[in-house]
Amino acid sequence: MEKLGGPGAGLAIALENLFPPLPSEVILPLAGFTASQGGMSLFAAVVWTTAGSVVGALALYLLGALLGRDRLIAVAARLPLVKAADVERTEAWFLRHGTKAVFFGRFVPVFRSLISIPAGVERMRLPVFLALTATGSLIWNTAFITAGYALGARWHEVTDVVGLYSKVILVVVGVAGLAFAGIRLSRSGRRRQGRQQRQQQGQRQGAP
Template identity: 40%
Template sequence: MFDFITNLIDTMGAFGVGIVMFLENVFPPIPSELIMPLAGFNAAEGKLSLAAVFLWGTAGSVLGAYLWYEIGRRVGRERLQRFIGQYGVWLTLSQDDIRRAIDWFDRHDKAATFFGRMIPGVRTLISVPAGISGMGLVRFLIYTTAGSALWNVALIASGFLLQANYERVVDYLNPITNLIIGAIVIAYVYRVIRQIRERRHT
């Protein structure tokens, strides 16, 4: 995974950072915690523009978040509940999970959108209840952009400030990333099996 990210950024520069950040928001196993520090390190080395890395990375994040917002808006609460009732086991979600998530979002919409952009595993899915709940697009984009920009600044700065020390970390990142993805797959399979067993006993 890390090799794929590195090659794309080396080939396409800051625009490649935007592409990978978009994909990170569509496919959560690609972690921004790897992408943006690497981009910051490349900027420190003079290979990329710091401003371009920030702008393209944030644009990719916001565009990916908007995709999920639009899916939530078009699907709507009722159709989502029906879908989860039929296929939720494969998403390891129940209708109660969806109801609780939407109710919670309705109470904390602005804060959830802003801070959710900085929480791994949450920043992708937080856009769905925003769309379902009918949060205005302008408000959504403001809080999503602000949260994404702040998170990206922190990650870019970490890679920029590490500089020479970052090369020592790189050798460990690819196997660690693969282990994380493997752990996510194992956890997913476990949750699916558990939900199937629970449904059989209800």
């Protein structure tokens, strides 16, 4: 980051959008620390990382737009425990709350990247998407860069605190996913059992 300066920080954040395991909670405070050491200006760190956030989000938006609703439903139909109706419900929810989801999603790990895909699928107006993404990313990036700048050599303390927040979010998402899978498997099992019972009843009724 010292060698590439602001553009390097922006590139790292753009890649973080495309590959969520690269944590912005590490990149941004480190950019702030680099700025405090004279490697770049604080203003440049904020501008470049925000530009990187927008570029990365735009790439995922275009991916969603290329994928389209019909392909997304076709893919969902091939996935275990997922139905086309799930996609349709998600679509209806996004049409009602899409602007809030895109803005506030910038403050949630993993979801920060993924929210750009349904925005593209639903063809959210591009100027609105870019404005919401830029504003949310500006707030998030400025907070972490400023913290890293203020803490200096102790910039990693920001990562330690936010790392706990990220883990809590991931645990909540994981539990929700397991609950969804459990409910869907339970319903599928009951439907299968009901079909078997009806078949057995039909066989008994048809027996001489």
